[in-house]
Amino acid sequence: MSDEARSYLSTALTVMEDNALRRDDVDWAEVQRTAFTEAGRAQRPGDTYRAIEAALGRLGDGHSGFFDPRRAKELHGDEQFRNPVEGRALAGRMGYLSLPGVQGSEKVLQQYVREGRDAVAEANRPNTCGWVIDLRRNRGGNMWPMLAVVGPILGDGDGDGDGDGDVGSFVDADGKKTVWSIEKGSPRLDGESTGWGTSPPVGGGSAPVAVLTSRSTASSGEAVTVAFRGRPHTRSFGEDTTGVPTGNAQHRLSDGAILNLTEVMDADRTGRAYDGPIAPDQPVVDNLGRGGSEDPVLEAATEWLSEHPGCA
Secondary structure, three states: OOHHHHHHHHHHHHHHHHHOOOHHHOOHHHHHHHHHHHHOOOOOHHHHHHHHHHHHHOOOOOOOEEEOHHHHHHHOOOOOOOOOOEEEEEOOOEEEEEOOOOOOOHHHHHHHHHHHHHHHHHHOOOOOOEEEEEOOOOOOOOHHHHHHHHHHHHOOOOOOOOOOEEEEEEEEOOOOEEEEEEEOOEEEEOOEEOOOOOOOOHHHHOOOEEEEEOOOOOOHHHHHHHHHOOOOOEEEEEOOOOOOOEEEEEEEOOOOOEEEEEEEEEEEOOOOEEOOOOOOOEEOOOOOOOOOOOOHHHHHHHHHHHHOOOOO
C-alpha cells in the first residue's frame, strides 16, 4: 500500500473511531485490521473506498454513508431531486402541508424555505383551526430548512401564543444534549440562529396538528417527526418510519470525498431519544404509491382534527 493510500484510510478510520454514535460498540482493532486487509495494495485514495464503506457498515447504525468526490459535489450543487412543498386549505377549516426532504447548495435551501413558507401562507386561512403535516415522502436531507418552514406551525404548543420554546435535541454517545428550539417561527440550535429568518407563528403556534408518516419517512424527516412528539394537541397517523432518527455530520477527506457519519440520536421535547422506527399514535396503512385511490391516512387525520374542540 502506498503512503498516500495508507494515510487516507487511517484518517477515515480515525474520524469514525473518534466521532461515531456507536463507537463504544465496535472492536476498533478488528475494524482496522479488516479495513487494511480489504484495501490490500491500494495506491490511491480511490482504491480504499470499498474498505471505508465496509468499515462504515460495521458501525451498525444503518445511516452512515460515504460519498466519493463526484457524488459529494452533487450533494451541494444546485440540482434538485425532490417533490415540491405543497400547501392547501382542506374542508373543515384545516390547513395541509406536504413537506418533502431537501439537500443541496445554499441557493437550493433558501429556495426551499421561500417555497415552503409560501405554501404555508397558501394553506392558512384567517379561521384555520388545525393542521395536517404530511411527512410520508420525506426521505431526509437538511433538517433546518424543513424546521424553518414548519416552525410557525410547530411552535412550542404550550398555548401562550408566542410560539417559542424547545422542541427537541441531539444526544451524542456521551449523553450530551444539543437543544433544538423555535423562536419567532425559526429554528435555533442551542440558542444560536440557524440562519433562516423569522416567520410569525401560525395560530399562536398552538393549533392542533396531525402528523402523517410512512415507511419512507427517514432521517431528517424523522427529525421533524420527533420535533412534534410530546407537543400538546398533536397526534401522528400512518405507518412506522424508516428507523434512522439520527443526525449525521459530514467530514470532508483530502480528495473531496465525504464521510457522512452518524454521531447523534434525535430526542423529543420530553427527553425521549429514538434509535429505531417511530410508531405513529394511530396506525393506518398508507395507500399512496400502492395503487390505492383513497387516502385513509389523511382521512383518519382529518377526522381526528374535526373532533378537536377548535375545529368542532
